[in-house]
Amino acid sequence: MANYREISQGYAKGAITAALAINGGAAIAVLSQFKDLATLINTKTIACVLLIYSFGVVFAAVTWLLGFLSARHADRTQRGQDETYEISDKYMTLGFVAVALSLMCFIAGAIVLVANV
Template sequence: MLTQAGELRGQGLADDVSWASLFWTIGAALAAFCWFLGFLSTRYVDKSEREADRVGNLNMANLYHGIGFWVLLLSLVLFLIGAICIALALGMEVPATAT
C-alpha cells in the first residue's frame, strides 16, 4: 500500500487506506505485545517451580495467558477490519455468507 500511496491519493482513497493502515498498525502492535504477555506467563510458570508460592505464581501465569489470548483475538479482528476497509474502498463487495 505504501508504494501505491500516491496513486491511491489521486483516486481519492487516501482516507480509506489511512484507516486500514491504522487498524493494521494497531493489530501488529498488539500481536507483538502478545509475545511479551507470553514471556510473562512463562516466567511465572518458571517461578512456580522454584518458589514457595506455587499457586500464586501459577495464577499470575494464567492471568497473563488469558490476557494474551484476548489481545491476540483483538489483534486478528483489527487485521480483518483493515482488510475489509481496503476491500470496500477498492469497490469490492464483501461476500455474504451462504445460508
C-alpha cells in the same frame, strides 16, 4: 514423550510471528500501492487502514510481552515462589486475547479497504 510446554510455546511463537507478518506485510503492501490506491479511495481511508494494521502490529508485539510474563510466572511457581499458576494463566489468557485482536485488526483493515474500493 511429547513435551507439551515446548509444543505450546512453538504454537505461541508461530501465532505471534503470523500476527506480526500479516499486519506488517499488509501495511507495507498498502504503502507500496499508495499512489494507485489514492486514485480509487479517499486518502483518509488509506490512513485509517494503515492505523488498523499498526494496531495489529502493536497487539502482536504485546502478545510477546504477555507470553514472556506468563512463562516467567510459571517458572516462579515451579520454583515455589508463587503458590499457583493463576498469575501465569492470566497473562496467558491476555496473550490469547492480544493475538486474537491482532488478527481481527488484519481482517478489519482488509474489510475497510475492500469496502471502499
